[in-house]
Amino acid sequence: xxxxxxxxxxxxxxxxxxxxxxxxxxxxxxxxxxxxxxxxxxxxxxxxxxxxxxxxxxxxxxxxxxxxxxxxxxxxxxxxxxxxxxxxxxxxxxxxxxxxxxxxxxxxx
Amino acid sequence: xxxxxxxxxxxxxxxxxxxxxxxxxxxxxxxxxxxxxxxxxxxxxxxxxxxxxxxxxxxxxxxxxxxxxxxxxxxxxxxxxxxxxxxxxxxxxxxxxxxxxxxxxxxxxxxxxxxxxxxxxxxxxxxxxxxxxxxxxxxxxxxxxxxxxxxxxxxxxxxxxxxxxxxxxxxxxxxxxxxxxxxxxxxxxxxxxxxxxxxxxxxxxxxxxxxxxxxxxxxxxxxxxxxxxxxxxxxxxxxxxxxxxxxxxxxxxxxxxxxxxxxxxxxxxxxxxxxxxxxxxxxx
Numbered sequence: 001x002x003x004x005x006x007x008x009x010x011x012x013x014x015x016x017x018x019x020x021x022x023x024x025x026x027x028x029x030x031x032x033x034x035x036x037x038x039x040x041x042x043x044x045x046x047x048x049x050x051x052x053x054x055x056x057x058x059x060x061x062x063x064x065x066x067x068x069x070x071x072x073x074x075x076x077x078x079x080x081x082x083x084x085x086x087x088x089x090x091x092x093x094x095x096x097x098x099x100x101x102x103x104x105x106x107x108x109x
Numbered sequence: 110x111x112x113x114x115x116x117x118x119x120x121x122x123x124x125x126x127x128x129x130x131x132x133x134x135x136x137x138x139x140x141x142x143x144x145x146x147x148x149x150x151x152x153x154x155x156x157x158x159x160x161x162x163x164x165x166x167x168x169x170x171x172x173x174x175x176x177x178x179x180x181x182x183x184x185x186x187x188x189x190x191x192x193x194x195x196x197x198x199x200x201x202x203x204x205x206x207x208x209x210x211x212x213x214x215x216x217x218x219x220x221x222x223x224x225x226x227x228x229x230x231x232x233x234x235x236x237x238x239x240x241x242x243x244x245x246x247x248x249x250x251x252x253x254x255x256x257x258x259x260x261x262x263x264x265x266x267x268x269x270x271x272x273x274x275x276x277x278x279x280x281x282x283x284x285x286x287x288x289x290x291x292x293x294x295x296x297x298x299x300x301x302x303x304x305x306x307x308x309x310x311x312x313x314x315x316x317x318x319x320x321x322x323x324x325x326x327x328x329x330x331x332x333x334x335x336x337x338x339x340x341x342x343x344x345x346x347x348x349x350x351x352x353x354x355x356x357x358x359x360x361x362x363x364x365x366x367x368x369x370x371x372x373x374x375x376x377x378x379x380x381x382x383x384x385x386x387x388x389x390x391x392x393x
Contacts, residue, residue: 024182
């Protein structure tokens with residue numbers, strides 16, 4: 001697990017059926033590109049979040065592949081249509097194999 | 110769309126940059142729904158200056174940058190605040206204490222603190238900035254190593270303390286025991302430095318609102334510090350910013366934490382008396 005990786009999600013707790021809601025996500029992560037060198041001249045190994053997904057009740061909402069040029073603390077803001085009550089599941093995949101997860105429940109009604 | 114409409118649009122496109130670039134905007138800054146004072150009448154000591162009102166640097170940034178500051182989730186500076194909140198509760202040093210050991214809950218104990226700093230410390234007989242006070246606490250009360258004056262942990266701790274005063278008006282004292290330091294700060298503000306022979310006032314009083322190459326000059330207010338800058342993707346301290354500014358005049362700079370910068374911080378802070386504490390703000 002990379003140092004200080006911590007996921008954060010801002011999603012509404014309730015919505016009306018079929019409403020399009022805005023979801024904001026951020027994970028604190030250093031996103032080391034693998035291009036930089038340290039003081040000794042040796043390459044600092046690449047360490048990035050390479051994939052981010054969001055699912056709603058098992059249905060894919062968004063699936064993002066990330067590359068080394070993405071800045072530190074990747075932030076995604078997107079919209080999702082909420083047809084029914086359920087769970088938004090967010091997953092971040094780290095280069096080192098760690099997986100970070102967060103779940104937000106949205107109530108319809 | 111007819112030809113006339115196209116011409117009108119073309120005319121607008123030519124005119125618009127001139128309008129938007131010449132002056133700061135008139136938007137309203139709300140943070141998490143709370144309205145901030147970003148324009149205020151001149152403090153009494155600025156009546157003879159060239160300013161007509163004081164203005165937060167927020168007005169000089171573009172809409173995207175402005176929006177980042179309006180919601181804490183979007184403000185990258187708040188990540189540092191979270192780090193500092195953890196540091197607040199962490200025991201360090203020989204005395205076995207954390208910040209919380211004495212000051213308990215940061216929300217209550219640090220409310221209003223940022224708004225009045227730098228201020229006179231009676232016991233030490235000196236003007237102290239927030240950073241000096243933090244380090245004094247660390248070395249004297251905790252027996253811990255001081256933070257480097259303009260380092261990341263220091264900026265983060267300042268941000269944590271600052272955010273407790275957000276929305277309160279800046280209100281630093283300029284008379285009494287601090288008067289000498291304030292005068293010294295004022296002298297530095299109006300003194301030209303470097304090969305380019307620029308004073309703070311050359312840009313931030315006489316030319317705010319104008320472009321200096323690609324930068325939109327603000328009034329150089331520090332009510333939004335510590336500031337998250339998009340250019341270096343971290344929180345920046347007041348003294349770090351001063352250093353950058355003086356360097357850009359092609360001068361040898363004073364050091365962060367030096368008596369000169371402490372005096373300048375007091376003076377510049379007093380130029381923003383009446384604006385809301387905004388920190389940690391987002392700028393480019």
